[in-house]
Amino acid sequence: MALALILLCFVAGAVLCLLPYRAWLPGAHLGLAALAAVAGSILVAELDRGTLPRRWGAVALRLDALSAFMVATILLIALLALWHSRGYVARELARGGLEPHQAGRYYLYLDAFILMMLIAVVVDNVGLMWVALEATTLATVLLIGLHHTKEAIEASWKYLLIGSVGIALAFIGTVLVYCDVSILEPAREGALDGSRLLEQAASFHPAFLRLAFVFLFLGYGTKAGLAPMHTWLPDAHSEAPAPVSALMSGVLLSVSLYALLRFKPVVDLAAGADFSARFMIGFGLLSLGIAAGMLVIQRNYKRMLAYSSVEHMGVVCLGLGFGGSLGTVAALLHILFHALGKSALFLLAGNIQQTCDSTQITQATGLLRRLPVSGRLFGVGTLALLGAPPFGIFFTELAILRAGFQAGYLALTLAAAALLAVIFAAMLAHLQRLLFGEVERAAAAELTVAPAAFALGLLLLLGVWLPPPLARLVERIGMELMP
Amino acid sequence: MNPAIVYLVELGSGAILVTALAVIWRHSLQAYIGAFRLQSFLLGAVAALLSQLQGSLELLGVALLIALVKGWFIPRFLRRLLARVGSGREVRPYLNVAASLLICGALVVVAYSATADLVAASRLPTRNGVPLALAVVLIGFFVLISRRQAITQVIGFLVLENGIAMLALMVSYGLPLMVELGVFLDVLIALWIMQVVVYRIRDTFDTLDVTRLKGLRH
Amino acid sequence: MAWWIALFQPLLALLLAPLLVGFIAWLKAGAQQRRGAPPWQPYLDLRKLLAKEAVVSRHASWLLRTTPGLVFAATVAAAALVPAIAVGLPSDNLGDLLALVSLLLLATFFLALAGLDPGSAFGGMGSSREMTIASLAEPTLLMAIFSLSLGAGTTHLGRIAEAALIGGIGLHPSAILAFVAMFIAMLAENARLPVDNPSTHLELTMIHEAMILEYSGRHLALVEWAAWTRLYLFLAMLANLFFPWGIAQTLAPLALIGAAAALLAKLALLALVVAALETKVAKLRLFRVPELLSVSFILAFLAVAASYF
Secondary structure (H helix, E strand, O other): HHHHHHHHHHHHHHHHHOOOOOOOHHHHHHHHHHHHHHHHHHHHHHHHHOOOOOOOOOEOOOOHHHHHHHHHHHHHHHHHHHHHHHHHHHHHHHHHHHHHHHHHHHHHOOOOHHHHHHHHHOOEEEHHHHHHHHHHHHHHHHHHHHOOHHHHHHHHHHHHHHHHHHHHHHHHHHHHHHHHHHHHHHOOOOEEHHHHHHHHHHOHHHHHHHHHHHHHHHHHHHHHHHOOOOOHOOOOOOHHHHHHHHHHHHHHHHHHHHHHHHHHHHHHHOOOOHHHHHHOOOHHHHHHHHHHHHHHHHEEEEHHHHHHHHHHHHHHHHHHOHHHHHHHHHHHHHHHHHHHHHHHHHHHHHHHHHHHHOOOOHHHHHHHHHHHHHHHHHHHHHHHHHHHOOOOOHHHHHHHHHHHHHHOOOOHHHHHHHHHHHHHHHHHHHHHHHHHOOOOOOOOOOOHHHHHHHHHHHHHHHHOOOHHHHHHHHHHHHHHHOO | OHHHHHHHHHHHHHHHHHHHHHHHHEEEHHHHHHHHHHHHHHHHHHHHHHHHHHHHHHHHHHHHHHHHHHHHHHHHHHHHHHHHHOOOOOOOOOOOOOHHHHHHOOOOOOHHHOOHHHHHOOOOOOOOHHHHHHHHHHHHHHHEEEEEEHHHHHHHHHHHHHHHHHHHHHHHHOHHHHHHHHHHHHHHHHHHHHHHHHHHHHHHHOOHHHHOOOOOOO | HHHHHHHHHHHHHHHHHHHHHHHHHHHHHHHOOOOOOOOOOHHHHHHHHHHHHOOOOOOHHHHHHHHHHHHHHHHHHHHHOOOOOOOOOOOHHHOOHHHHHHHHHHHHHHHHHHHOOOHHHHHHHHHHHHHHHHHHHHHHHHHHHHHHHHHHHHOOOHHHHHHHHHHHHHHHHHHHHHHHHHHHHHHHHHHOOOOOOOOOOOOOOOOOHHOOOOOOHHHHHHHHHHHHHHHHHHHHHHHHHHHHOEEEEOHHHHHHHHHHHHHHHHHHHHHHHHHHHHOOOOOOOOOHHHHHHHHHHHHHHHHHHHHOO
16 A cells, blocks of 8 residues: 555656646655655555565565665655755756756656666566666666756766666576576466565576576676776766766665665575675675775766765675675665765755856865855765764774674775775865865855755764664564575 | 477577677678668567467567567667668777677687586577577677767667577577566667667767767766 | 599599589579570680690799699599598598698699799789688688588598488588588689679789789690689589588499489589679679678688587
């Protein structure tokens, strides 16, 4: 019931966009998002009571703790993005960056994007999950190229091609998994259901599943922004409009990791836990390394945030690779905290871009004077994302490093810690250039800061105190993921 | 297990691989579209033969869909796009034809060795086509990364998708119908979006040479 | 008895080759709505050339004088290795695939070298072009037949044909790839369109003709006869290695006559295909030829990969 309401909200939003653009459209979307968020909390409560549906007609659903967690995260960030979009779109219309019909299409694609992400995390059939993820790629391409600038078009082309190839590789992995399933039993009804795969995992051929996992990892890893398949990420996330960047960076990357997480227990049972662990640790460390390198030479603050996303996805992968209850739980919480922090930062970056008309760091100095509130929040947010206490990310990063030591990967964990330190120094240097500097205080326009402030406040709160429902939820996920 | 049908399927798989090579060999975009069209028809024919082998009506439907959408609709769509946007020839690719063909030969060997376990363990009569399917995927991928014109990259992507469809057919007689339909829909929408972006590239950059898209660095 | 048949095969090659080439030219003429020369014209050409005096350039060395005989001998020796009307002959043990290719390459090599010998411009040009093509076509030929030998378990051509008869490997899909590859290699090695126009004498387009421009009289007769026999050998290989039905497995006279008839039929069919192709396609520009040969090489390579794995 709650799930139906959630999906209906965004379908309604999409339908509204088919009408000609009216000034109440952003407000309507905000209302729908709030409604969906309320329904999301009902969903989590239903999970606790165990009354979630298993099927919707012909489609099998998989609403376990991980799905509920992802749904909650998606809805939270969607709320923030649509909240911020009101002010963002109004300002863009005012200063001529967007035409009204473009604004209508912006909301249409945004609704489709969120809807597809929600579908991806609730269906059981991994084939349909793939279809939904491909649909998110397609919905976001046009969002990235919304402003018809040269950079935006270049970014959207690269994203389209690399994303499509990545998703095609993931499809090959899905086909190979299906091949193994169909060898064991010729029945096709529900053969690709994730829950069924988990049950049959022990009887799969290890070699098949290893080959399939390689393709799945490369494919979904491309969508998740893991190096070296991350080349689309800085372009796409920096050229997209701010709320879209927030959603993509905060949630879409995590949804791609979710897809990988659905296969990980199956592969672990069939081919041994070492195989996937090695992949995750290796690529996680590589992502950290490449992000560190590119962050040092960075000159564009939006691309800086994008590479920071690469880094954090690397951290999550490390956590999942190190494993154990500590590593897994920390990685999942890190997904939530990163979503909060990164979306706040991207929303604020949107404010900065609209004021300074450029995404170069050298053009956006003196933020403490130019944009007192946004600038300060940006500083706080960056520190939070770098792992400063008492924000949540400090605790999860520490926990992941501890998990690494516990699992026995001494050298690798030390390397990860060193890279995190390099990233800390690099981003702090860029932050200093952004915040300080002599600029005349220009007339500050009406900027939306409430969503970003809310997100950062939530991040602070969750760092200090984990509410019991959330703690229970994450514990359940940890238990489900460990076979 | 009708041996004649199995033989024809093997023949069809080989022919599909050869049409994939045609994209590397020829120079004009019209030839690429023609090769893709032939490849899609062959794929539809192979799917129809497999539906005969398995006695599945679902698979026959998929075969018809492949022939209709990929064999007729998409080439027509590409031809119209080409007429409105393009130049007809591939702009000096990064590698010359002979080197590209040699690399494709190496990719075929890679495909064979990667799927050796799979072929050995599979009990389906179509198992000999599995390495060929993976080879088509790799060749499509190679076309995508080694060509400079945007439309050629799109064709490389379409060849990649054909290869994956062929893999699904060879390895498990296709996927459940719902998933197949979803995949078709995705490919069509992706193609439509690619067309939109190609128009935008042409309008903004005045060329379809993607090496000119170098604004975003680091 | 077997040895007589074995020695008869090269003789058959020599006898049939001019007819084959004349037949192809006659078919092309018919397709082009011309009357053209009768199919036995090459025999008359040979008789004419053998009667004429051989004029040799003052600047030529012993190479020019000995090459025709060498090329002729090499081609006749190669003809002994190709199964034309019978398999299971003792000549099968004389040499295998590698020996055949080496003999053909020997002939090409000396032709090219002798093209350079008299120091004329055309000869050198033709030689360099011929070596470019040969260096790409020879590996293709090797690979194509090698893919068949992987299936047959032997590289002796007679035994490959025998294995094909018994096991029907000629119908394997990889064999079709090998057939196409070898067909393209045949076009390249025998100076047929679209690689080289056998009847042109324009300096921009000559390859084979340029190399043999300096020969006359009996020298020219030997070189031309060797070239025709070469084409016959290639077509006989295409016919008998891939479609070996009709070939005699015993030495009974009836079987041999049947085999000869089958051979004639298959050669006629292949000649038809070659003539149709030559009428339809235009000559490729020279720098496109390596692309075509790369394609044929890759096809042969794919055939080997498919047979190997």
